[in-house]
Amino acid sequence: MITRRTLLKTAAAAAATTVIPAPAIAQSSKKITFLTWNIIDQKELIEGWIKRFQSTRPGVEVEWLDKKGPDFGPFYQTQLTAGTPPDVINTQGALGLEYAAQGALLDLTPLFAKEAAVKNRYDANYLGNWVYEGKNYMVPFYITKTLLFYNKPMFAKADLAGPPKNFDEILAFAQKMTSGEASSGFITLNFDWLYWPLFAMNGVELVTPDLKKTAFNTPKAAEVLDKLAKATQSNAINKISWTGRWVEPNGAFGAGNIGMLHAHSPAYFFFKGQGSWVTPDTLGVAHMPGNYATPNSHGLGISKGSKNPELAWEFLKFITDNGQASELAERRKLVTGNVAVDQASLTKLAKDDPMVYQVLKTQLEHTDKMTGNWRFGNDSRIKEAFWPEVQSALLGRKDAKSALADADRRMARELTRA
Template sequence: MLRKLLLGVAAAAIGLTMIDVGAASAKDKITLLTWNLPVYGDKIKGWIEDFHKKHPDIDVEWIDKKGTDWATFYQTQLAAGTPPDVIDVQGALWAQYAADGDMLDLTPYLKKDPDFANRFTPGALDLWQSDGKTWMVPWYFTRTLLYLNKRMMRAAGIAKAPTTFDELMADAKKMSGEGKSGFLTTNFDWLYWPLFKMNGVDILDKDMSKAAFNTPAAQKTLTALADATKSGAINNISWTGRWVEPNTAFASGNVGMYMSLSSALFWAASKAGWIDDKNVEVVNAPGGWWVPSQHGWGVSKASKHPDAAVDLIKIATSDKWQTTMASTFSILTLNKDVDKKLIANIKSEDPLKSKVLDLDQPDMSTITGYLKSAKEGRVKEAFWGAIQPALLGQTDPKAALDSAEALVNRALSRP
């Protein structure tokens, strides 16, 4: 059904494209596709003005799509043979397009232009590299950290941040009680995975060909999480909410620890005056494990103007425009000079935010929950569908892991 729908939309898109090209035949054009950022339109117009200084003969069409619509739109454009030239892609979705041969390898451009290559935080490009090629470059970035409610910690007699999974669970229990829970996390895009990695559990084997998580350590971890959820030590919104729900729960002041993205903390802080450097401590999760959430820029391989497309990306990731991005959204850009200035500039006015952003910088040695695989989406859906009921006490943890293993291996075996 979905395939028929996509093909139908693609056919319509071909017709629209033909009309568009006919109307704009006097001038070449590239298309820029962004992911749910309509509020940034004035800044993007600034990029385009800078682009026209170098390419006065090429127009830029900007299209923005909601996250729920982005992949479908891009897929239909690929099917029509008219994909946007420059694409803003979230997470590991790029791996699917790279594996399908739909993306341009940016390695030659990075080698040719040292200023372009060297502007990025050391190790950052690894997020978008596979098979010796670089498929994307950074636009903006956040990752999971652990946020501690110091008022609840003091009330529970807890003097320091947990350094192991067992300490985390023990502290969560101490801080729970009527109307209060000790720990909260978010469950989409593997953001909860540090809880498993703390105990040495990996999602897949090294060549990402089969499940690696069905181990005694995983069963022990899942059982502990389910028991803590049942007792109230872990807020069950961790496993049922999405974004607003867990952020709102932490903003209430009744959660002891929150493991999520820096953007989640900033969202909660905008709703709760108590969240500041006096009442919240920010640390890495035990073991230093973290899961990224990032957006990067890539170029569709079918672009008729790949050099111009890369020039637009160079403008978007320049010090000038990334300074605007960083200050507008208080987020890292993985442009090393821009991020360094951002953290320093806000230190006096917002010490908590400055510390969060400082810790947010990626240490690639402790990344987890990030699969550079074309089948990442399938694996994520198969695993979560089997594990969520166990976390909520609805199924046996061992049975859930067995089911998840079978489903994930089946997903990996499909072409």
């Protein structure tokens, strides 16, 4: 079975042997390829962008390819190995950082230096999520971070007036809304560090500021992990928090018998489609205590092996400028990381769809409190070292201190290799 680790190693080898040719912007015929991550539902929109882009650039051809998440890595790796990587790519989460670390992406820093206005169009904190070793490798395409959704009728039944203000209140509120196996008080997504705000709000740091040493194996972290495990055992925290991925936790919240969901903004559209109970009167939206949130955004980058890097840069700028970004924001009801576009979009949503407005405005607030977004060049390996041990404790298979000690040893090895 091909693993993500294998894909990244192969990508590194391919990138190391790829030479960027001098841009041939004056050629009569030029072609670039645009590879996206599971956005085929926007076929009409993206094909319209390509048509407009080509119409003002005679002789230019843009080929669009879309791959589902599980297929994206193998396809990109194959193209890197062949020396024909897609020119512009759209990745999710920290994958772009891993490609940057392996040498597969073009450094955009010199381009930003020449065109400061382009860099300034993006929210600085979201843009910073793709800075690796001081260099910019991607720009925002569309952005998300976690927030807290809560079931107002369940809160009212438990005599709870509003969202929790700290970690202990999360657990206490969850316990008050729990009734055996019939209902749980809290559920969270767990992939890509999305659960990390639960630790961050308790002052737990994963690593030292230089990202070189572990910092999480502390009495406080053990206390937090033990509390989460005990809450899970009592069903105050639904076990799907630690075993599901996307469909399972969002579907469980949509069923209407879980009090709180910690997830990023796209979850709203999923569980709203699952739960007839979801209305502006019954769904609450809030930040997690301390305003902590983990981003899981989609970025755009240019392959270092692009044969037309200047044209690829023109296309990247084109699809993130105000015109195209506005279309994406309106059609998909999301925020793009283009500051001007997002401000205008939210102003319109406040009138047209107040519930979506409440959800999306959290994505632009407190962006300085984003956590779980360490700039690791080997993020997948770090997660593989840390998460299984912590998951074992959360599910009662191992005590908290032992789990953290084992995670510490495994993760320290990966940091040393990095």
